[in-house]
Amino acid sequence: xxxxxxxxxxxxxxxxxxxxxxxxxxxxxxxxxxxxxxxxxxxxxxxxxxxxxxxxxxxxxxxxxxxxxxxxxxxxxxxxxxxxxxxxxxxxxxxxxxxxxxxxxxxxxxxxxxxxxxxxxxxxxxxxxxxxxxxxxxxxxxxxxxxxxxxxxxxxxxxxxxxxxxxxxxxxxxxxxxxxxxxxxxxxxxxxxxxxxxxxxxxxxxxxxxxxxxxxxxxxx
Amino acid sequence: xxxxxxxxxxxxxxxxxxxxxxxxxxxxxxxxxxxxxxxxxxxxxxxxxxxxxxxxxxxxxxxxxxxxxxxxxxxxxxxxxxxxxxxxxxxxxxxxxxxxxxxxxxxxxxxxxxxxxxxxxxxxxxxxxxxxxxxxxxxxxxxxxxxxxxxxxxxxxxxxxxxxxxxxxxxxxxxxxxxxxxxxxxxxxxxxxxxxxxxxxxxxxxxxxxxxxxxxxxxx
Numbered sequence: 001x002x003x004x005x006x007x008x009x010x011x012x013x014x015x016x017x018x019x020x021x022x023x024x025x026x027x028x029x030x031x032x033x034x035x036x037x038x039x040x041x042x043x044x045x046x047x048x049x050x051x052x053x054x055x056x057x058x059x060x061x062x063x064x065x066x067x068x069x070x071x072x073x074x075x076x077x078x079x080x081x082x083x084x085x086x087x088x089x090x091x092x093x094x095x096x097x098x099x100x101x102x103x104x105x106x107x108x109x110x111x112x113x114x115x116x117x118x119x120x121x122x123x124x125x126x127x128x129x130x131x132x133x134x135x136x137x138x139x140x141x142x143x144x145x146x147x148x149x150x151x152x153x154x155x156x157x158x159x160x161x162x163x164x165x166x167x168x169x170x171x172x173x174x175x176x177x178x179x180x181x182x183x184x185x186x187x188x189x190x191x192x193x194x195x196x197x198x199x200x201x202x203x204x205x206x207x208x209x210x211x212x213x214x215x216x217x218x219x220x221x
Numbered sequence: 222x223x224x225x226x227x228x229x230x231x232x233x234x235x236x237x238x239x240x241x242x243x244x245x246x247x248x249x250x251x252x253x254x255x256x257x258x259x260x261x262x263x264x265x266x267x268x269x270x271x272x273x274x275x276x277x278x279x280x281x282x283x284x285x286x287x288x289x290x291x292x293x294x295x296x297x298x299x300x301x302x303x304x305x306x307x308x309x310x311x312x313x314x315x316x317x318x319x320x321x322x323x324x325x326x327x328x329x330x331x332x333x334x335x336x337x338x339x340x341x342x343x344x345x346x347x348x349x350x351x352x353x354x355x356x357x358x359x360x361x362x363x364x365x366x367x368x369x370x371x372x373x374x375x376x377x378x379x380x381x382x383x384x385x386x387x388x389x390x391x392x393x394x395x396x397x398x399x400x401x402x403x404x405x406x407x408x409x410x411x412x413x414x415x416x417x418x419x420x421x422x423x424x425x426x427x428x429x430x431x432x433x434x435x436x437x438x439x440x441x
Binding site: 063069070080081160162176180186 | 284287289297298381398419
């Protein structure tokens with residue numbers, strides 16, 4: 001069969017709009033999700049049993065169910081339960097933020113745990129107050145160690161964001177599917193859409209391994 | 222809120238059928254992923270560039286694009302490009318299986334690299350040929366070391382398999398969507414469907430956690 005990729009040029013504006021939506025959604029959810037994840041990570045190591053249980057159930061549930069069903073649940077059920085109208089974007093942001101919060105909380109928890117007990121002992125020996133111990137000793141090391149995994153969490157989020165097309169949000173995947181249905185040239189359009197995702201995600205995954213190998217090795221932590 | 226819950230209207234028979242389809246997809250994709258992933262890992266580590274580069278491209282492509290794009294691409298483009306028309310179930314299994322192959326190949330690669338050089342030297346000293354060395358030394362050691370990651374990836378595919386509902390394979394997600402529209406009870410239906418997914422994947426993640434803790438104890 002003959003392939004005609006020039007068709008993409010006719011629809012480049014629509015595809016760019018879709019890409020912009022995907023990037024906007026990813027960026028908002030990265031910021032909100034990392035904040036949520038950090039708080040949940042702290043809650044999971046807290047001394048209060050209730051905080052630990054609630055945050056544990058939240059993380060297990062969001063990691064144990066498909067993102068697609070989380071999206072459907074929030075799109076169709078949250079407005080019914082809350083009794084308010086939610087815009088498409090708001091529902092998408094809520095769903096993906098909750099997903100991102102669950103996966104980054106595990107990252108933060110692991111990196112908080114990786115700060116050795118001798119560091120805490122040193123803090124105590126130096127007579128540092130609890131607040132200083134957390135903000136000046138534990139936090140910087142934990143965040144630095146979390147960076148590579150956080151970055152790959154961001155790549156996962158970027159990929160999962162394509163799911164919002166299933167509930168009718170006009171992201172890159174949705175625009176691509178629309179164009180391919182209307183032009184009946186799925187091979188060209190879907191291949192280009194896949195390539196766009198690849199071009200953005202691939203350098204990020206390279207950056208992850210680069211950071212892991214070079215920077216962390218140099219800092220020797 | 223003034224919504225009255227009604228879990229009575231949900232019939233479990235279609236959900237059960239859907240779960241069976243989902244499990245079938247997961248099992249078949251895992252067979253492809255576990256066997257194919259190892260072969261792919263060997264190709265990635267090959268010293269010959271002509272073999273290595275296409276294999277690496279395959280892995281990176283599947284790891285760096287959304288699974289939903291892969292599945293939609295597979296369903297629309299494979300029949301057009303290659304003129305093959307397979308059942309939707311077979312297509313779903315292949316799409317998910319290739320995705321899992323790419324992720325498992327990375328897991329195998331890490332554990333193949335961790336196989337001690339002395340063991341392979343011992344294999345050479347015993348006069349095993351390269352094929353025997355892979356079969357009797359590298360494969361068993363690497364496979365055992367990769368089990369936690371393989372399980373995590375496998376349960377990941379169980380969750381990703383919900384995506385085939387979009388291309389009308391009648392899995393658990395698809396049955397849930399149909400039931401929600403038929404009964405006008407989206408909250409109850411989607412909650413039950415989510416709980417079913419959770420009930421299957423949660424025990425597996427617990428097993429992975431147990432295996433990893435045990436391995437750390439053995440290593441220390």
